[in-house]
Amino acid sequence: MNSLKLTTCIVAAALTAGTAFAADTYGPFPVTVKGYGGEKANSVxxxxxxxxxxxxxxxxxxxxxxNGGANAAELEAQMLxxxxxxxxxxxxIAPVSKDGFPIKQTTVNELSSGKNIAGKFYDGAMPAWPGxxxxxxxxxxxxxQAAKADGGFDAANGYDYAQLISKFTMGAMPFSxxxxxxxxxxxxxxTKPNGEAYKDGAYYTGKEHVWDEAFGYFGAAAHSLTLSAEDNYNxxxxKDLAAADANGDGVIDLKTEYVFGPAYYAAGADKSGKTAxxxxxxxxxxxxxxxxxxAAGENLTDAQRAELQGYAKTIADNWEMVLAEATxxxxxxxxxxxSALTEAADDAARAKAYRKYVKHWGELKGFAMALQSGKNNLGKTAVHLNRLIGYGPVTLDGTFVSGLDADGNFEKNRKMSWNSYQLHMLRVQELLANSFGIEARANDQTAELAGLVDSLSGDGGAETD
Known part of the structure; x- marks a missing residue:
């Protein structure tokens, strides 16, 4: 997959050359539904x-x-x-207005009513988590578990539930x-032919709306292509009202002017200058x-649909790469x-380093699970990824989550040294680089691999029961 980005960029450029309505913003696009008599002029x-x-x-x-349990029932109900x-x-609850960045909407129904995450969530097997x-x-x-934890942080098992839930969902809903x-x-x-309205009375065709919904899941602003990676990230x-406020009305419309999670991580990788x-x-x-x-409201020809599927492949391949880069x-x-944990000067520094470690592990684990929620069966890559990362990180006493008991409680009956778990992290980076052709390579530590292997040779204690 090393040539993926170059290949998909070439494909995208080639397809662009022959396409009408070329633009640098996602919409407006004309209403093409046959017989539509309403007032809508933009079909997006x-x-x-x-x-x-x-x-x-x-x-x-x-x-x-x-708060550690007292508000667990109430909080779980609210989360659900x-x-x-x-x-x-x-x-x-997020995102909400702050000084210098006012947001237009304050309730979910101002965007769209009757929506949920559950009905769109990946529900295939997820062997990366115990149980x-x-x-x-x-x-x-x-x-x-998050509802019972103090601030979403489970120190004993090494879980940051805000990060786990968010990063996993980022793959299991929009990407999937x-x-x-x-x-x-x-x-x-x-399926949803372009020669018909998406549904009775709709001002968009079947294929128009299908494509729009996919774009909506990516989370880019309608004008993101006019912005730099740094601008989109900000x-x-x-942090940047001027970049966000495309229509200049002084407030940010979440429908078209904000950058959400998947697109944010794409922009984050691109800030390296190595990817696009x-x-x-x-x-x-x-x-x-x-x-x-x-197509002007007509059914797509076989050639048009094949071209559209080429764009879809470009999107899917690059989106998967974004998740791999984040992992x-x-x-x-x-x-x-x-390294920071083992070098901490005192208990306070160690506690602070541990909290940061658990946060980053939650992001690692969540994105690794997100990668496994898409169209592609990652096969042995997923198996090795799950083994290396584990069900939980090595915790302060050297133990880590190894499963769930009959009552659904986490079990921790194995131990691993810090150096051995560091080696696992380097093997994760090596695996991802070899399997996906990682190019941004943020936080690349693979240069440490040979030295760490040498230092661990002969210790025989990578993992114990």
Missing amino acids: AYSGQVARHVLHDSLKKLAGKG SYFNGSDKDLPI DMTGKEVVLHMIA QAVDNYLDEKLGAG VAKM YMQTITQAFIDGRSLIAS FKYAGSVYKDI
Whole structure:
């Protein structure tokens, strides 16, 4: 996969050259539904996906609100209202306005009503987590555990539930839905045809809306292609009102002017100057939508659909790379955190280093699970990734989670040295580099691999029962 980015960029450029309606923003695109007599002039619609991003961001925020058990039942119910959806108009908990970055919407229904995460969550097997669970069962287990934890932090087992829930969901909802649904079977000729409205009375065709929904799941702003990687990153961080406010009205419309998780991580990788994931993915989305618009409400020809599927492959391949890059990055963070832990001067410094280590491990584990939630069966790569990372990190007493007991409690009946677990992190980076052709390589620690292997040779104590 080493040539993936170059190949997909070439494909995207080649396809762009022959596509009508070429643009540098995602919309507006004309209404092409035959016989439509309404007032709509722009056929773009993906507010439901934006609502789900907001539900995710709010759920992540809530995952850190536990007080160690006293508010567990109330907090779990609140978290589940954002995961399962609610009859009430839920307040947006994140992202919310701050000084210098006002946000237009304050409730979820201002974006789209009746939306949830649960109905769009990956529900295949997820062997990366103990308990032989499906993806949805895993995240529900995490939610229940987060509600009981103090600030979402389980020091004994080494879990940061806000990070675990968020990063896993980033793959199990938007990535899974986009690459294994909207950009896959829903591009078939007999599914949501372009020659018909998506549903009775709709101002968009079947294929127009299918493509829009996939774009919405990626989480880019409509004008992201006009911004640099740094600009897109800063919009997601709520640091650059001027870059975000495309229409100049002084407030940020979450529907079109904000950058959500998947696109944020694409931009984060691209800041290295070594990759162009954000540009490549967003351009492919725009070019694909332009192609659909050029069909003028007629069913796509076989040639047009094949071209559209080429854009879809560009998107899916690069999006998977974004998740692999993030997993690689946090494996390096965990490696460095272990060094800080072992070198801590006192208990206070050690506690601070441990908290940072657990946060980064949650991000590593969540993204590793996200990678396994897409269209591709990662096979032995996933098996080795799960073995190296484990069900939980090595904790302060050297033990780590090895499973669940009959009552659903975490078991910790194995031990590993810090150096041995550092070696695991380097093996994770090596595996990802070899399997995916990582190019941004943030926090690359693989140069330490040979030396660490030498230092551990003959100790025979990598893992014990």
